[in-house]
Amino acid sequence: xxxxxxxxxxxxxxxxxxxxxxxxxxxxxxxxxxxxxxxxxxxxxxxxxxxxxxxxxxxxxxxxxxxxxxxxxxxxxxxxxxxxxxxxxxxxxxxxxxxxxxxxxxxxxxxxxxxxxxxxxxxxxxxxxxxxxxxxxxxxxxxxxxxxxxxxxxxxxxxxxxxxxxxxxxxxxxxxxxxxxxxxxxxxxxxxxxxxxxxxxxxxxxxxxxxxxxxxxxxxxxxxxxxxxxxxxxxxxxxxxxxxxxxxxxxxxxxxxxxxxxxxxxxxxxxxxxxxxxxxxxxxxxxxxxxxxxxxxxxxxxxxxxxxxxxxxxxxxxxxxxxxxxxxxxxxxxxxxxxxxxxxxxxxxxxxxxxxxxxxxxxxxxxxxxxxxxxxxxxxxxxxx
Amino acid sequence: xxxxxxxxxxxxxxxxxxxxxxxxxxxxxxxxxxxxxxxxxxxxxxxxxxxxxxxxxxxxxxxxxxxxxxxxxxxxxxxxxxxxxxxxxxxxxxxxxxxxxxxxxxxxxxxxxxxxxxxxxxxxxxxxxxxxxxxxxxxxxxxxxxxxxxxxxxxxxxxxxxxxxxxxxxxxxxxxxxxxxxxxxxxxxxxxxxxxxxxxxxxxxxxxxxxxxxxxxxxxxxxxxxxxxxxxxxxxxxxxxxxxxxxxxxxxxxxxxxxxxxxxxxxxxxxxxxxxxxxxxxxxxxxxxxxxxxxxxxxxxxxxxxxxxxxxxxxxxxxxxxxxxxxxxxxxxxxxxxxxxxxxxxxxxxxxxxxxxxxxxxxxxxxxxxxxxxxxxxxxxxxxxxxxxxxxxxxxxxxxxxxxxxxxxxxxxxxxxxxxxxxxxxxxxxxxxxxxxxxxxxxxxxxxxxx
Numbered sequence: 001x002x003x004x005x006x007x008x009x010x011x012x013x014x015x016x017x018x019x020x021x022x023x024x025x026x027x028x029x030x031x032x033x034x035x036x037x038x039x040x041x042x043x044x045x046x047x048x049x050x051x052x053x054x055x056x057x058x059x060x061x062x063x064x065x066x067x068x069x070x071x072x073x074x075x076x077x078x079x080x081x082x083x084x085x086x087x088x089x090x091x092x093x094x095x096x097x098x099x100x101x102x103x104x105x106x107x108x109x110x111x112x113x114x115x116x117x118x119x120x121x122x123x124x125x126x127x128x129x130x131x132x133x134x135x136x137x138x139x140x141x142x143x144x145x146x147x148x149x150x151x152x153x154x155x156x157x158x159x160x161x162x163x164x165x166x167x168x169x170x171x172x173x174x175x176x177x178x179x180x181x182x183x184x185x186x187x188x189x190x191x192x193x194x195x196x197x198x199x200x201x202x203x204x205x206x207x208x209x210x211x212x213x214x215x216x217x218x219x220x221x222x223x224x225x226x227x228x229x230x231x232x233x234x235x236x237x238x239x240x241x242x243x244x245x246x247x248x249x250x251x252x253x254x255x256x257x258x259x260x261x262x263x264x265x266x267x268x269x270x271x272x273x274x275x276x277x278x279x280x281x282x283x284x285x286x287x288x289x290x291x292x293x294x295x296x297x298x299x300x301x302x303x304x305x306x307x308x309x310x311x312x313x314x315x316x317x318x319x320x321x322x323x324x325x326x327x328x329x330x331x332x333x334x335x336x337x338x339x340x341x342x343x344x345x346x347x348x349x350x351x352x353x354x355x356x357x358x359x360x361x362x363x364x365x366x367x368x369x370x371x372x373x374x375x376x377x378x379x380x381x382x383x384x385x
Numbered sequence: 386x387x388x389x390x391x392x393x394x395x396x397x398x399x400x401x402x403x404x405x406x407x408x409x410x411x412x413x414x415x416x417x418x419x420x421x422x423x424x425x426x427x428x429x430x431x432x433x434x435x436x437x438x439x440x441x442x443x444x445x446x447x448x449x450x451x452x453x454x455x456x457x458x459x460x461x462x463x464x465x466x467x468x469x470x471x472x473x474x475x476x477x478x479x480x481x482x483x484x485x486x487x488x489x490x491x492x493x494x495x496x497x498x499x500x501x502x503x504x505x506x507x508x509x510x511x512x513x514x515x516x517x518x519x520x521x522x523x524x525x526x527x528x529x530x531x532x533x534x535x536x537x538x539x540x541x542x543x544x545x546x547x548x549x550x551x552x553x554x555x556x557x558x559x560x561x562x563x564x565x566x567x568x569x570x571x572x573x574x575x576x577x578x579x580x581x582x583x584x585x586x587x588x589x590x591x592x593x594x595x596x597x598x599x600x601x602x603x604x605x606x607x608x609x610x611x612x613x614x615x616x617x618x619x620x621x622x623x624x625x626x627x628x629x630x631x632x633x634x635x636x637x638x639x640x641x642x643x644x645x646x647x648x649x650x651x652x653x654x655x656x657x658x659x660x661x662x663x664x665x666x667x668x669x670x671x672x673x674x675x676x677x678x679x680x681x682x683x684x685x686x687x688x689x690x691x692x693x694x695x696x697x698x699x700x701x702x703x704x705x706x707x708x709x710x711x712x713x714x715x716x717x718x719x720x721x722x723x724x725x726x727x728x729x730x731x732x733x734x735x736x737x738x739x740x741x742x743x744x745x746x747x748x749x750x751x752x753x754x755x756x757x758x759x760x761x762x763x764x765x766x767x768x769x770x771x772x773x774x775x776x777x778x779x780x781x782x783x784x785x786x787x788x789x790x791x792x793x794x795x796x797x798x799x800x801x802x803x804x805x806x807x808x809x810x811x812x813x814x815x816x817x818x819x820x821x822x823x824x825x826x827x828x829x830x831x832x833x834x835x836x
Contacts, residue, residue, distance in 0.1 A: 004724070005722065005724070033760065035724065035725065036722035036723060036724055036725075036726070037722060037723040037725075037726030037727055037756070037758060037759065038722055038757075038759075038760060039719065039720040039721050039722045039723075039756065040756065040757045040760065041688075041718055041719055041720055041754075041755040041756060041757065042755045042756075042757055044820065044822070044823055045809070045812050045820050045821070045822040045823055046694065046695050046696075046809055046812045046813050046822070047688065047690055047694040047695070047697065047699070047714075047716065047755050048398070048400075048545075048694045048695075048716070048753040048754070048755065048813065049756070049757050049758050049759075049813060049818065050735065050736050050737055050738070050758070050813055050814045050815070050816075051731060051734035051735055051736045051741055051743075051758045052736045052737075052738045052740050052741070052758070052759075052814075052816050053727060053758055053759020053760070053762075053816060053818065054759065054762045054765060054816055054817060055727035055759060056727045056740050056741075056759075057738075057740065057765070057766065057816055059727060059728065060740045126760065126762075128762060128763070129762075130765075167763075168763065169762070169763060169765065170762065170763025170764055170765045170817070171763060260739055261738055261739045261740045262737075262738040262739055262740070263738065263740060263766075265767075265768065320765055320766050320767045320768075321765055323767070325767040325768075325781060326779065326782075327768060327771055330768075374779060374782050374798075377779055377798075378797045378798065380777075381777065381797070381798075381799060382797075384620065384777070
């Protein structure tokens with residue numbers, strides 16, 4: 001690392017003001033601070049600082065995402081071999097998925113970071129760490145069959161329309177990764193709905209088995225809920241869906257990391273789960289007795305297990321920038337996300353995955369929720385006087 | 386004594402270099418300086434000139450806007466120099482102290498209980514003790530013409546490496562009690578005494594209860610901050626004023642009435658991981674920093690701080706102790722870049738979050754340096770400030786109101802109840818490395834100007 005330090009120090013003058021590559025200073029700065037925590041010292045104010053910075057925060061979220069990524073890779077292989085009725089070893093299954101998922105991750109990071117660097121250079125601001133997480137969230141919310149150009153497009157849309165037009169990380173009001181996902185969903189419905197969830201690249205000597213269906217459990221649920229997979233399959237994640245969303249177990253592992261480290265808001269996660277359960281129970285009560293397989297009859301806790309709910313509640317709803325920022329507001333925000341998720345799933349079959357839209361909707365409402373909480377706080381302060 | 390007020394929010398920063406409970410006399414110093422810039426917004430008018438002979442307690446200058454408000458010399462000797470800065474602003478009045486010990490201006494010894502409030506005020510102003518009495522909001526020197534809603538004394542300090550105030554009070558318990566009696570008279574029997582888990586040495590609860598209302602606080606830093614205690618005992622409204630005095634200054638006020646002189650020597654804790662043997666020193670107010678630090682430091686690049694690591698001001702060996710200084714902290718600078726520092730497990734790194742493995746060893750102390758551990762970013766993480774601010778205040782919204790210069794909003798959100806020091810932990814924990822105390826200071830200045 002001494003070599004790295006010497007190399008950086010030797011080229012640094014060129015990137016500083018007046019240097020030959022002055023324009024590219026943000027890019028150099030990003031690389032330098034990535035390799036070395038800068039030797040900046042405190043000036044006014046406190047003389048010592050907490051060791052946590054935004055890089056560490058984002059890195060922690062990435063660690064929390066790893067269980068879903070690894071399971072997602074395995075599940076891609078598992079679903080593939082299942083469709084062809086083939087037996088495969090654990091390693092083979094994982095490797096199949098690994099080679100399918102890796103290009104998506106690479107494209108997402110390459111394109112997204114490229115755009116970030118470009119903006120930083122044009123607008124001469126520092127490169128923020130936000131994309132380290134966003135770059136992994138985008139692949140995890142995609143079906144494995146998504147064309148790579150579309151991943152690139154999502155990365156561009158997410159960075160430009162999700163963040164940079166508002167001023168960069170910390171200034172956006174909607175979750176950028178989710179915004180990109182919604183953009184693709186509405187712009188290219190053909191690629192993001194239907195029989196797209198399993199990689200069906202041909203296997204010599206094998207054909208897709210007759211019993212195979214490309215419908216996800218969310219689609220099944222809308223037409224005939226008793227036909228969905230067992231609760232344990234749904235919990236562990238042996239089902240079709242976006243790469244990272246299927247395993248509730250992996251999401252809970254991630255939730256544990258986020259809550260223990262204090263990086264993700266446990267309040268939001270818990271209230272999302274509670275909101276879902278409450279709305280599910282309410283619908284159970286109101287369900288039409290004469291249609292026994294109506295989705296309203298589904299046991300409420302199944303909503304926790306279906307689709308991308310757990311993934312959304314743990315990784316998307318907790319994005320501190322776009323979530324409610326007051327502690328009281330976080331409860332309301334999470335509850336409403338959970339409730340709207342169930343409503344959208346049950347009453348709008350056109351959009352099987354309600355969690356994406358309800359998080360985006362609540363992102364928009366979060367400032368209003370906070371406003372009400374702050375007004376209430378002020379009233380309480382006056383009353384105390 | 387009522388029920389203890391338990392504060393759950395906050396954080397104790399455990400550092401290496403706690404001062405041992407032993408006291409030594411600091412070596413005599415060839416120069417002593419009084420620094421008018423220690424007092425915010427003061428416009429000093431000199432009463433002495435270089436060459437003048439002084440007694441300890443003799444006035445050096447007064448405030449142009451408030452001629453009653455006088456500032457006295459802590460030692461007897463000769464004025465040798467008036468150091469001026471830009472626009473002839475007076476920075477220091479340097480005094481060559483007598484080698485043979487201080488000659489004092491004499492005041493009659495008096496029992497404060499028999500003096501009227503007016504007589505006490507006059508005595509405090511005349512002797513130069515008044516500047517020890519400060520007010521909230523704004524943490525300025527109190528105005529003698531006002532009657533405060535209460536006077537607050539916090540008898541414990543929870544800041545990192547802070548001096549053990551119970552030990553300091555225990556060095557002169559009688560002077561402390563007399564000082565409290567003076568304050569009780571001044572406050573028309575509205576004196577509030579904040580206690581931590583232990584009583585000050587040499588005092589009993591009955592002693593204190595005879596002098597004012599005693600409130601017990603439990604919890605991590607900033608439970609010892611007088612502002613936090615005021616917030617829980619008697620919240621400040623717009624137009625309200627309360628006063629506060631540091632226990633060491635209470636002792637000095639007590640000496641004025643019991644000994645009949647302005648004796649301004651005090652005890653300073655020399656602390657921090659770069660100090661050889663951290664302990665307490667009795668110093669003359671305004672003596673040079675060098676006289677304390679020379680020969681007692683270790684490590685190559687150090688930062689000397691007057692005060693604690695959260696709220697103190699950077700100083701250097703040639704500087705002089707400031708008027709309100711009770712502690713010097715010496716810690717290493719942190720100018721070395723760290724290879725992939727954000728990626729390491731971090732057993733050596735202190736964080737309120739549990740993103741570093743150090744959280745598994747909550748009891749250990751750290752030798753923190755001044756590195757910022759990352760660069761300033763836009764505000765991202767929410768809920769961090771709330772966890773270390775034990776007040777009924779929404780810190781982020783108050784900061785936003787200040788940045789937006791929205792006075793009405795600031796008032797609604799409690800600007801008059803806060804001071805920079807109460808937000809120091811918010812600044813410490815901030816992931817985005819935002820300068821929270823600077824923003825609060827700006828907000829207070831704005832509210833004072835426009836409110």
